[in-house]
Amino acid sequence: MRPSPCFHGASDLCLIFLDDQAKRRYKKELSHQRYRGAQKGSRSKTLAFPRSPQRRRACAEMAGGGLAPSNGDVKHYNGRVTSFVIVTCVIAATGGLIFGYDIGVSGGVTSMDEFLEKFFPSVYQQEKTASGSKNQWCQFDSQMLTSFTSSLYVAGLISTYFASMVTQAFGRKSSMLFGGAAFLLGSAINGVAMNVAMLIIGRILLGVGVGFANQAVPLYLSEMAPPQLRGALNMGFQMATTIGIFVAGLVNYGTGKLHAGYGWRISVALAAVPALIMTLGAIALPDTPNSLVERGLRDQAKATLQKIRGTDDVEAELQDMIKASEEAKKVSDPWSSILRPEHRPHLVMAIAIPMFQQLTGINVIMFYAPVLFKTIGFGDSASLMSAVISGLVNVFATTVSIATVDKFGRRVLFLEGGIQMVVSQVAVGAILGTFFGDAGTGKLSPGLANLVLALICVYVAAFAWSWGPLGWLVPSEIFPLNIRSAGQSIVVGVNFFFTFVIAQLFLMALCHLKSGLFHLFAAFVVVMTLFVVFLVPETKGVPIEEMTLVWKKHWFWKKYMLDDRITPSEHRRED
Ligand code: BGC
Numbered sequence: 280m281r282p283s284p285c286f287h288g289a290s291d292l293c294l295i296f297l298d299d300q301a302k303r304r305y306k307k308e309l310s311h312q313r314y315r316g317a318q319k320g321s322r323s324k325t326l327a328f329p330r331s332p333q334r335r336r337a338c339a340e341m342a343g344g345g346l347a348p349s350n351g352d353v354k355h356y357n358g359r360v361t362s363f364v365i366v367t368c369v370i371a372a373t374g375g376l377i378f379g380y381d382i383g384v385s386g387g388v389t390s391m392d393e394f395l396e397k398f399f400p401s402v403y404q405q406e407k408t409a410s411g412s413k414n415q416w417c418q419f420d421s422q423m424l425t426s427f428t429s430s431l432y433v434a435g436l437i438s439t440y441f442a443s444m445v446t447q448a449f450g451r452k453s454s455m456l457f458g459g460a461a462f463l464l465g466s467a468i469n470g471v472a473m474n475v476a477m478l479i480i481g482r483i484l485l486g487v488g489v490g491f492a493n494q495a496v497p498l499y500l501s502e503m504a505p506p507q508l509r510g511a512l513n514m515g516f517q518m519a520t521t522i523g524i525f526v527a528g529l530v531n532y533g534t535g536k537l538h539a540g541y542g543w544r545i546s547v548a549l550a551a552v553p554a555l556i557m558t559l560g561a562i563a564l565p566d567t568p569n570s571l572v573e574r575g576l577r578d579q580a581k582a583t584l585q586k587i588r589g590t591d592d593v594e595a596e597l598q599d600m601i602k603a604s605e606e607a608k609k610v611s612d613p614w615s616s617i618l619r620p621e622h623r624p625h626l627v628m629a630i631a632i633p634m635f636q637q638l639t640g641i642n643v644i645m646f647y648a649p650v651l652f653k654t655i656g657f658g659d660s661a662s663l664m665s666a667v668i669s670g671l672v673n674v675f676a677t678t679v680s681i682a683t684v685d686k687f688g689r690r691v692l693f694l695e696g697g698i699q700m701v702v703s704q705v706a707v708g709a710i711l712g713t714f715f716g717d718a719g720t721g722k723l724s725p726g727l728a729n730l731v732l733a734l735i736c737v738y739v740a741a742f743a744w745s746w747g748p749l750g751w752l753v754p755s756e757i758f759p760l761n762i763r764s765a766g767q768s769i770v771v772g773v774n775f776f777f778t779f780v781i782a783q784l785f786l787m788a789l790c791h792l793k794s795g796l797f798h799l800f801a802a803f804v805v806v807m808t809l810f811v812v813f814l815v816p817e818t819k820g821v822p823i824e825e826m827t828l829v830w831k832k833h834w835f836w837k838k839y840m841l842d843d844r845i846t847p848s849e850h851r852r853e854d
Contacts, residue, residue: 357595358588360505367503367587368512370560374455374496375516376553377462378489379523382645383670384546385428387531387663390649394543398475399424417790422783423475428646429782430479434486435493436775442494443768450566450574451502454495459558462488463551470548481547488554493771497751502567503587513755514681517748521677523553524645525670531649532663572600613765624836625758628815629769635807636750637777639700640800641742643785644669644735654789655715655731656723665732672736676743688819689749690811696745697808701801703738707731708797715794746807750774756818757826 388394395403402424405417446454465484472478497516504512530549534542568587571580580600584593617626643651648669652662684692710731714723723731751770758766788796816829816836830836 357590357592358505359590361587361589363589364503364505364587367564368500368515370556370564371455371496371499371503372512372515372519373553373557373560374458374492375519376523376526377459377492377550377557379520379525380527380550380553381431381485381489381523382520382642383524383527383666384531384550385431386646387528387535387649387666388543388546389424389427389647390653390659390662391531391535391543391546392659393538393540395424398427398472398478422787425783425786427475427478427482429779430482431486431489432775432779432782434483435490436772436779438487438490439494439768439771439775442491445491446495446498446570447573450570451495451499452561452564452566452570454491455499455561455564456558458488458491458495459554459561460488461485461491462554463558466548466550466554469550470544472544472547485550490775492557494768497755497767499564499567502569505588511681513752514677514748517751518674518677518681521670521674521743521747525667525674528648528663528667528670532660532667535659535663568597569600569604572597572604577601613762617762617765617769620839621841622759622762623839624830624833625762625766626769628757629754629766630773631807631810632750632754633770633774634777635803635810636746637774637781638800638803638807639742639746640704640781640797640803641739641747642778642781643796643800644739645673646782647785648735650786651789652728652732655711656728665735668732669736669739672739673743673747676740677748679740680744680748683744684748684752685819688817689753690815690817692745693749693811693815694808696741697804697811699741700738700745700804701808703734703741704797704801704804707734707738708794708801710734711797712794753815753818759826 392403442454442458445457461484465481465486465488467481468477468484469481472481497513500512500516527546530546534545536542537545565583565586566579568580568584571577571583577597581593581597584597585591588596616622617629648666649662652665653659657665680692710723710727714727754770755767785796788799792799814835816833818826818829827840831840
């Protein structure tokens, strides 16, 4: 057997993260490995776990990116980054667009007068009479209004469970198709809605769409992506989410200016555009090789793998997929396994990280920014524009995280983001408490209102480079293989549950806690930042299958680790 001709694909990409000296050393190591591989005639390359920090970082980069580990070594498969795989991943990532468009559209719509007048006349009346003398904190407090926003997440929460079964039995592509179709139908019903019931039914269908898309798309991306690009392509989903939120803000800004009575219809119906892209895209996309193997379609799996890796020699990767699928079938019940003591840190992270992500209060801004800005005295158009501005900050700050997370590590971003969020939330609460007053009868000067907007942008930026992407990245990299899918389901479920709670309770909480609400969220961020300080270990540069070592070394979590569980590198040292 000849050595891999395309081995450069993985190594060269990984080199962009290294300094010159490390690059030279790493390239030397690779040529040695290639030489040894050629001598042994092996088809896939196996690197010993590197001792030096730079090489460790380089290999971990690739492992974090998904190079399949087996027998404790970081393996390199044949293949290169093909344009075909990039195009398929970009199409699949549009699943993030529908998630984001939904998050961004509902807040703008619920602040539009024509929409309120038609479906929530009591809120509309309250809003009109409140201006001037009454308490403005409570003008949007309506359980019906919040159920418009939050019903989607209950539907998403329930449907994610069914999506996981469809995804497993019929493939990722089927779930994306089903999700896209449900989303299309939901946006059509919402666009022509004549009453609240139609609105809610439409939202539930959108929820089913998002539930299926969020279950299938990240899996699809992970499985299709070439290992060395897996991290970046996963974050592409979050990137697409922020773009969706931003576009929804822009659309709301445009339709809010129409004042023709149907602007909101255009906003909700336009959700069909990303849904159509995803649905048509899903028809054209191939299913992932992993899913094809899982369903016994090995020949198709091989053909797909050859196409996406750009080489005929994919036997090593295919065999590992077959092995992994057989291993996964042996674990009878990952749900009871995840409850065992040695998985306590994983379980705690699977619950705490998505819960804390939502308790930052980000969706208060994402869902209700226009309502919030109206509450503090911005005009209709200025409120929608402010949502566009914070949406843009969200998109750009996400790129900062993508560029720095593997240089500075997860903890630095978590901690810096946490401090920045606390400072801005405390400042917003203080300004509103002092100048707007708890009676909600005050008025902010234009200068102060702009300062509040600027502080909210500082807060959104902090979230976007910390808890936003990391809230999805960190849980996904800590689970051992046998509980990985169960763990990921918990993460999605907890995330949607707390999204629902925040969406449902925010306007009521704003009415009762007033400016204190910002201080409450700041207190949550203090708690989660302390949680990171004491309980979240740094996972940067650690190969996924070496992760047990991180828990074993941790001052608190080590007591849950079984002594006989040794990591691949420990294994080698013993040899
Ligand atoms: C969160 C969403 C949030 C979005 C904002 C995501 O990571 O899960 O709830 O609306 O970030 O960009």
